[in-house]
Amino acid sequence: MAVLEVRDLHVFYGNIEALKGISLQADAGQIVAILGGNGAGKTTTLRTISGLLRPRSGSITCNGKSLVGLSAHGIVAMGISHVPEGRRIFNVLTVEENLNLGGYLIRSDRAMVQQRKGAIYALFPRLLERRMQLAGTLSGGEQQMLAIGRAIMSDPKVLMLDEPSLGLAPILARSVLRTVREIADRGTTVLLVEQNARQALTIAQRAYVIEVGRIVLEGEASELAKDERVQKAYLGGFEAVSSASPEP
Template sequence: MLTVADLSVSYGPIRALRGVSIRVGAGEIVALIGANGAGKSSLLRGITGLVPATGRVTFDGRPIDGLSTPQRVALGVAMAPEGRQIFTDQTVHENLLLGGHLLRGRPQRIAANIDRFYALFPRLLERRDQIAGTLSGGEQQMLAIARALMTEPKLLILDEPSLGLAPIITADIFRTLVGLRRDGMTILLVEQMANQALAIADRAYVLEGGSIVLEGVAATLRRDPRIREAYLGGDLAHHAA
């Protein structure tokens, strides 16, 4: 579904991403883990065209690195960004309508998708007419995911969906991601909570200093002493607290 080859991203003299190559197969959850500043968000921005990048990005069999972000979205790439970035002055329902902009002129399709995501996230249905900025952090994350799904993507990219959320809410959202994969969605998950990400992913990459330092089957990486020491110890201790 997605192949990234030798992707580099720089911000002025600072090289945030150094020749990164990853692949995401259709129907997989692929996790990308790493510490703050490792380059995870830069990789996502390079894939989606939000920042200039060198290298090759191939999506669903065609090169997209020369395309604009809206063109990539129209082909089936959707991202729920870090910090949610919902329309805080609009209602939940209006956010979903705005997410369905690619389907404008097809109101029945938009309505059917909204009904589907209200079923997926019942809490959003309860808050249908509530201003999105007044939602809890977990509800805002649900809305950000549902809004991204309104574009009917082939690939859903999630940037730190657990950020600032209570563990029980994070667990709910991760269960939803597993359900989406079961329904055929392909997911690229960037996540600091390495233990939870590796628990649901098929494969994973570890990013450090702008480069991939480890990759493999997620269950194997979860048992790797290097991963446990660097990422899982603090993660598990946090959730035990």
């Protein structure tokens, strides 16, 4: 049963068609990776699902309920959480305040907010140490932890992550992706956009490859990792990188 289902999505920026009929689906507790080069439409896909962009046509459903036409805040209330590209944490607020905003929709239930914050501090002990610090003073890795922590404060059914490992040292990138795996194992469906295709395919069950607004390949992550075209386009040259940062 698909938790998130996108069908034939068309999105325009002015007259430019950014998405030319994207269809994808994600089942409960699955990690679904979206791969593709710069400008392929990965970020546009996520921004459309979370309601920041309006599609010209197509359908988006979460557990069978349509999300098209809902406001962005309404879509969060439906259980979709989005960690945007570049993290977009609130620099001038403290770590704790950032998490409180993640729980904005449940703000009247203080016990619940406290309980979820406790769970996030357990997942990311570094955030607990720095809870009264301004978010802008955190390191890149800590900011990414905060962005993920803030997004799961609403206990989403679907967590969408846009390049969570971008700009992080390889060891931190791996640790972030391991946490993503952990979150998915608890039953959250994850839609993962990653530059680091190889690591994304290691933790994902399914994957889609987007090129210029169209899905060009889809399938089991393990199958795609072996696909010649994927290897050539997205895994090529990886040997050089992997020798610089060996797997643990």
